[in-house]
Amino acid sequence: MVEALFSVSFAGPLVTVQDAGRPGNMRYGVPASGPMDRLAFDAAHAALGNAQGLPAIEISLGGLMLHCKEGSVTLAITGGNFVVEHNGQKTSSWIILTINKGERLAIRAGTEGSWAYLAFAGRLLSEDWLGSQATHATSGFGGGAVQTGQNLVVADAAIRNDRLGQIPEAGFVASDAIRAVIGPQDQHFDENAVACFLSETFTVTDAYDRMGMRLKGPLLGLDGALSIPSEPIVRGSVQVSGDGVATVLLADHQTTGGYPKIATVISCDTDRLAQWRAGQPVRFTSVSSQQAINDVRRFMAQKTQYLAQISVARGSLEQRLASENLIHGCVFD
Amino acid sequence: MEPRFKNIADHALLVTFADDIDSGAHDHVIALDKAIAAKMPVGITETVPALVNLLVSFDPVLTDHSAVEAHVRRCLDVLEIRTIEGNLRKVQVCYEPPFAPDLEAVAVATGLSTDAVINAHLAATFDVLMYGFAPGYAYLSGVPDQIRVPRKQTPVRDVPAGSVIIAGAQCLITTLTMPTGWSIFGRSPTSIFTGDPNHPFLFDVGDRVTFERIDQNTYARLSGETSHG
Numbered sequence: 001m002v003e004a005l006f007s008v009s010f011a012g013p014l015v016t017v018q019d020a021g022r023p024g025n026m027r028y029g030v031p032a033s034g035p036m037d038r039l040a041f042d043a044a045h046a047a048l049g050n051a052q053g054l055p056a057i058e059i060s061l062g063g064l065m066l067h068c069k070e071g072s073v074t075l076a077i078t079g080g081n082f083v084v085e086h087n088g089q090k091t092s093s094w095i096i097l098t099i100n101k102g103e104r105l106a107i108r109a110g111t112e113g114s115w116a117y118l119a120f121a122g123r124l125l126s127e128d129w130l131g132s133q134a135t136h137a138t139s140g141f142g143g144g145a146v147q148t149g150q151n152l153v154v155a156d157a158a159i160r161n162d163r164l165g166q167i168p169e170a171g172f173v174a175s176d177a178i179r180a181v182i183g184p185q186d187q188h189f190d191e192n193a194v195a196c197f198l199s200e201t202f203t204v205t206d207a208y209d210r211m212g213m214r215l216k217g218p219l220l221g222l223d224g225a226l227s228i229p230s231e232p233i234v235r236g237s238v239q240v241s242g243d244g245v246a247t248v249l250l251a252d253h254q255t256t257g258g259y260p261k262i263a264t265v266i267s268c269d270t271d272r273l274a275q276w277r278a279g280q281p282v283r284f285t286s287v288s289s290q291q292a293i294n295d296v297r298r299f300m301a302q303k304t305q306y307l308a309q310i311s312v313a314r315g316s317l318e319q320r321l322a323s324e325n326l327i328h329g330c331v332f333d
Numbered sequence: 334m335e336p337r338f339k340n341i342a343d344h345a346l347l348v349t350f351a352d353d354i355d356s357g358a359h360d361h362v363i364a365l366d367k368a369i370a371a372k373m374p375v376g377i378t379e380t381v382p383a384l385v386n387l388l389v390s391f392d393p394v395l396t397d398h399s400a401v402e403a404h405v406r407r408c409l410d411v412l413e414i415r416t417i418e419g420n421l422r423k424v425q426v427c428y429e430p431p432f433a434p435d436l437e438a439v440a441v442a443t444g445l446s447t448d449a450v451i452n453a454h455l456a457a458t459f460d461v462l463m464y465g466f467a468p469g470y471a472y473l474s475g476v477p478d479q480i481r482v483p484r485k486q487t488p489v490r491d492v493p494a495g496s497v498i499i500a501g502a503q504c505l506i507t508t509l510t511m512p513t514g515w516s517i518f519g520r521s522p523t524s525i526f527t528g529d530p531n532h533p534f535l536f537d538v539g540d541r542v543t544f545e546r547i548d549q550n551t552y553a554r555l556s557g558e559t560s561h562g
Contacts, residue, residue, distance in 0.1 A: 026381045026390075028534045029464035029471075130533055139468055139509050184339035184347045229354045230465055230472075232381040232388035236342055256383050256465030264342035267393070289340035289398050296343040296393045 004071035004122065004157035008150050009104070012062010014209060017124065017143025018117075020053030022132035026232070026255045033134040033142065036115045036210065036251050036274040037079055039170060039303060044076040044119035046307040047096060047167040049160060055126060055133040055143055056119035057152075061277070063108040064118070064146065072100040073157035074121040078167060080113010080275050094167045098159055113275045114208075122157040137210040137252050162313040172302040177285035178269045180238065181292050185260035188228060189240070190221040197238075197262055198286055202246065206278040210252040213273070215282060219244030220262055230256045236265035238284075250274055266292040268299040334361050336409070340398040341388075348405055349386040358385040359462060360414050363539040368408040377401060382538045383463045419461065419540035424506060424523045426497050426544050427552035432520030435485075439499070439516050442482050450518070451546065453480045459504055459542040464534075469508035469525040471536045476502050488514040495521050495556070497544075522547075522555035 018041065021034025035041035035058055045052055057064065059082065074096060077084055082093040085106040091097075093116050099105055107116055126133050126143035133143035146152070186194055202217030220240045233239065237249045239259040248265060251274075263284065265273060276282065287295065314320055334357065339347040348365065351358035366382045369389065376396030381388040391401050428436060428451045440447045459473035476499050484500045489512060492498070496507045497519035505515065508525050525535045536542065547555070 024379045025468075026379055026388075027464060027538060028469060029466065030468045131530070136468060141468065181340060181342045184341050228352075229384040230463065231349075231386055232347065232383050234341060234345055234388070234390070254466055255381060256463055264345075266343045289343065292343035293393045293397050300394050 002071060002122075002155075002157050004073035004099075004120070004154040005069045006066040006152040006154075007069055008146055008148055008152060009065040009067050011064050011146045011148050011150075012060050013145075014060035014137065015062060015064050015146040016058050016135035016137060016210075017055050017126045017133055017146065018058045018135060019055040019133045019143070021134045021251070022130050022142075025130055029255050030130065030136065031235070031251065031253050031255055033132070033136045033210075033251050035117065037117070037271045039173070039268075039271060040079040040115070040275075041117045041119075042303070042307055043167060043170065043310060044078040044117045046311040047078070048074065048076045048119055048121045048163060049311060049313060050119065050121065052307075054119070055124045056117050057124070057146060059107050059116040059118060061109040061114055063106070065104065065106045066099075066152070068099045068101055068103050068105070069151075070101055071154075071157050072098060072159055073154050074098045074160040074163060075105075076119045076163075076167065077107060077116060078119075079116030081110040082113065082116040083108045083110040094169055096160075096163050096165060096167060098161070098164065112277065114277055115275060120154045120157065121160050121163075122154040125153045125155055160313070161316050162319070164316075165314070167310055170303070170306050172299070172306065173272060174269065177283040178265055178273050179287045179292065179295060180236075180263040180265045180269075180284050181289050182263050182286055183261070184264070185228065185231070186262055188223055188260040189262055190223045193220040193222075193240075193262060196220060197246070198284055202282040202284075204276050204278050204280045204282060207247075208278060210250060212247045212249045212253060213276075214245060214247045217246065217282075220246055222260065228258055228260055230258045231261075233257050233261070234264060236267065236270040237261045238263045238265065248273060266296055268296055334358065336361070336386075338402050338405070343393040344390055346389045346391070346398055346401045346405065347386055348389065351385045354384050359460075361412070362387045363419075364412050364414050365405070365408060366538070368412055369405070374404050377404070383465075419537060421458075421541045421543065422536055424497075424521055424535075424542055424544050425547045425551070425555065426519040426521045427547050427549055428519045429549050429552075432496070432552070433518045435516035436518040439480060439482050439518055443480050445479065450480050453477045454499075454504075454518075455544055455546055457543075461536040461538050461540045461542060462503075463538055467509050467511060469534060470505060471525060471534075471538075473504040473506075473542055474502050476504050482516055484514040485516065486514075488512040489517070492517060493520070495524070497521055519544075520552065522552050 021032035207214035459475035498515035500515040
C-alpha cells in the first residue's frame with residue numbers, strides 16, 4: 001500500500017474531516033453533518049476522478065498548513081476563493097496539484113468564501129462514527145478536528161498527472177437573494193415579521209460556525225407564543241430566538257428545539273449562504289415549496305452534469321498541448 | 334386526531350398533531366413514525382419524532398411534498414394507536430457524591446429527604462419522548478410531581494457525560510461534557526451510545542425507562558467496562 005504522510009504544521013479552528021455525512025440519525029439527536037458547501041466538496045472529488053463522498057478536509061478561514069513527510073499524492077483544492085501556497089508558489093483554490101515528500105502546502109483565506117476543501121487521490125484515514133467520517137464539530141465525533149501537530153495519512157496515494165491544473169468552477173450557481181420557503185412556524189410571528197424578513201437586508205455576523213449563522217438585522221417580532229413544544233429542526237431552518245434575532249441552522253444543527261422557525265432556506269442556497277462571511281449582506285426571497293422543488297431539481301441536474309464534465313481527465317500537459325495544437329493550430333497563440 | 338401539514342423548504346413535511354404538549358399527540362407521533370418506517374416509500378429518507386409532531390424528510394429529486402403528504406394520509410387512515418408498545422430499558426445510576434452535586438438542593442426545594450428524592454426517582458417509569466440538543470440526548474418524561482424542580486438560574490459548565498439530570502417533568506442522561514442548567518443528581522455507567530452498529534443508541538423514542546440504584550464501587554466497576562462515545 002502506497003501511503004502519503006503529512007504533518008499538520010498549523011490548523012485553524014473548525015478545520016475538520018468531512019465526508020458526505022451520516023443522514024438518517026436525526027431521530028437520535030445526530031444531524032447529518034458533512035461539508036458546509038456540498039457542491040465544492042463534490043467537485044474536489046470529481047475533478048480528481050475519485051468516488052463521490054470520500055473523506056476530505058474542510059478548511060475554515062483559520063487556514064491549514066501541511067508538510068509532506070513521506071510519499072507523494074495528487075490533491076484538489078476547491079471551495080471559497082482561498083490562497084494556496086505550494087512550495088513557495090502562490091496560486092488559488094480550484095486547483096489540482098501533486099505534493100511530494102519534503103514539500104509544504106498552505107491554504108489560507110483569500111478574498112471571499114468561508115470554507116475550502118482539500119481532497120486527495122487516495123483515502124484519508126480517520127475515525128468512523130455511525131458509518132461516516134464526517135465530523136460533528138460540537139462533540140468531535142467522526143473524523144474529528146484537524147489539530148496542529150498531528151499527522152495525516154492518505155492510503156492508496158496516487159499520482160494523477162492527467163488531472164493537474166485548474167478546475168473549472170460551476171457556472172450555474174445563483175447569485176441573487178437567498179431563496180426560502182416561509183414557515184413552518186410563521187404563525188407564531190407578528191404580522192409584520194414575515195414582510196420584514198423578506199424586505200429588509202440582514203448581515204452575516206461572526207457568531208458563525210458549523211451549527212449555524214447568526215444574522216444581524218431588524219428584530220423579528222414573536223406573537224406572544226415564546227414557548228412552543230420542541231420541534232424538529234432541519235439544515236436551513238431560520239430560527240428566531242426570544243429577542244427577535246434570526247439564526248440560519250447549518251450542517252451540525254441541533255435536531256430539535258423550541259424556537260419558532262420563520263422560514264427554511266432551500267437546500268442549494270443553504271450551501272451558497274454558508275460560504276458568505278461576517279459583514280456580508282443577506283437578502284431573502286420567498287418561494288413556494290413547489291418552486292423550491294423545481295429549483296432544487298434544476299440545480300441537481302446541472303450539478304450532475306457539471307461533476308461529470310470535470311471528472312473527465314484532461315490528459316497530461318503534453319497530451320493537452322498536442323490536442324489543443326490540433327484544434328487551434330498554434331499552441332502559443 | 335386530524336393533523337396539520339406544513340411543507341418545509343424542498344425536502345421535508347412536518348406533521349403536527351397538537352399545539353401544546355399532549356400525550357395523545359405523542360402517541361400519534363410514535364404510531365405514525367412506526368407506520369412510515371414499516372414500509373418506507375421511495376424518496377422518504379428519514380423521520381424525526383418530536384413531542385407533538387413528526388418530521389418526514391425526503392429527497393426532492395425523487396418525490397415531493399404532495400406525494401409524501403398523500404402517503405402520510407394513507408398511513409393515518411389505518412393508524413392503530415397503542416399507548417404502550419416500546420421496550421423497557423433499565424439504567425443504573427449512582428446517587429452518591431461526587432456524582433450528585435444538586436441532590437441536597439433538590440431535597441431542600443421539595444421538602445423531602447435525599448433518600449426520599451432518590452426513591453421517588455427510582456419508583457417512576459419514564460417515557461422516551463424525543464432526542465435533541467446533542468447526539469444521544471434523550472428527553473425522558475415522567476419525573477414525579479413531588480421531586481419536580483425548575484431549571485437553575487445559571488447553567489453549570491463542563492458537566493461530565495453520564496450525568497443524570499432533571500428539570501420539571503423531564504429527565505436526561507447526558508452523553509457529552511456540556512453545560513447544563515438542570516439539576517445534577519446522579520451518574521450512570523450505562524452509555525446511551527451502545528457501540529452496537531445495528532442498534533447504536535440505547536433508547537428508541539417510545540421506549541420506557543426505569544432507574545436502578547448502584548453504589549460507587551459498582552459504578553467504578555461498570556464504568557470501567559463500558560466505553561463511552
